[in-house]
Amino acid sequence: MEILNSKKGLLVSGLVIGALIAVLAAAGNPANMAICAACFIRDVAGSLKLHTAAPVQYFRPEIVGFVVGSFLIAVATREYRSTAGSSPMTRFILGFVMMIGALVFLGCPLRMVIRMSAGDLNAWVGLVGLVAGVATGSIFLRKGFSLGREQDTNRAAGTVLPVALAILLVLSVTTALFAASETGPGSAHAPVLVSLVVALVIGAVAQKMRLCFVGGIRNVFLMRDATLLLPIVAIFVVMLVYNLATGGFKLGFEGQPIAHAQHLWNILGMYAVGFAGTLAGGCPLRQMVLAGQGSCDASVTFLGMLIGAAFAHNFNLAGAAATVATAEKAATAGGPSNAGQVVLVAGIVVLFVIAATNLRRRKAAAGVAPTAPAVPAEAQA
């Protein structure tokens, strides 16, 4: 498994994940949205009737797959560790704001990369915001930001989210309990089994390689280390080839699937994602992987994202996709409503408050620090 974390391994893993994303694109997931952690959590929230936006309701097996795939590989390789207690309510808020930002932009960082690979220049604009957000978060990390140490907790606690999601998936497949879109993005999806298997593999690989779109950029700012960006570049390349080969590549700002060209709000949306993700310790996908390997704090962040998605659609905060003119309707520019703009800016203010109020005062010369037991030398990088 350690081969996955060499530079070559990270590149190959990224190529594999890119190929799996292409499978989902070909199998029926929405255009430029073969995988989107934020959009798919939003769809799950809709299917559970936490919001009632009819076009975005579907219990996405991919969300289950990411968490359960990480859980299974962590258990199998003895890396499952149930932890909790690192400012859970603060993490809930970070998840909430991260989701508002993502839904104003219309995508998580992974979908941003997929959109970039399809020629959507709005996503490149969003990248500017994401990098700026991570840079801001990194400044606070450098100044001593911390949400506190996770503590080991009851071993069963970390299994709650994976098990709950698995049960909900069974219910979604075997009953008509949950809502399902008949039109719109929620109605476009790959077959359940394909979605689940692909996501299980991605969840497992992502756990092993620590795939994180926010962490990759953070490492550049804090450690001048770009290693974690390698799989992201690989995913971009695979999807670029896929889009070129299938006619999905279209360079420009206008006419992009499920996107808008409100540049300021694309930047600010991804800024919130980058900033909140840096403070929370990972992008939306990484939060699900961490939850799978036993982090109850990441599970709380996931719940924050789920509720944030419900708020975004119940109160019309999410960005609307731009539309072209038809015989019945004029073209629309899309973007967030006034309420969405206000809540996003307020969310960014909240992030600054969280960052500023969780700076630890460092004590120099505080005496002898206890040291950890040595790890066997055979554990070579």
Place this chain on the structure above:
Amino acid sequence: MGSRTQPCVVVGFATTDDAMALADEAARAGLRGRLIPIPRVLSAGCGMAWREPRDNEAALERALRAAGVAADVRAEMALPV
């Protein structure tokens, strides 16, 4: 055929704050190492670690004490130069 490696002491931290505290102390304590993403063999998390040439381990110990931080995990590893 592999890249050149250097014997190092690697210490990981429970929080980013601890890693930054050591980084702040590094120059004063005469450390020659740097912050790195914590090696995957040491943690499934995505925290930070400090790598220090093994021949400078005593300075690392002094820096840890001066910064008032504890190593969450520690290992001796051969890392690429």
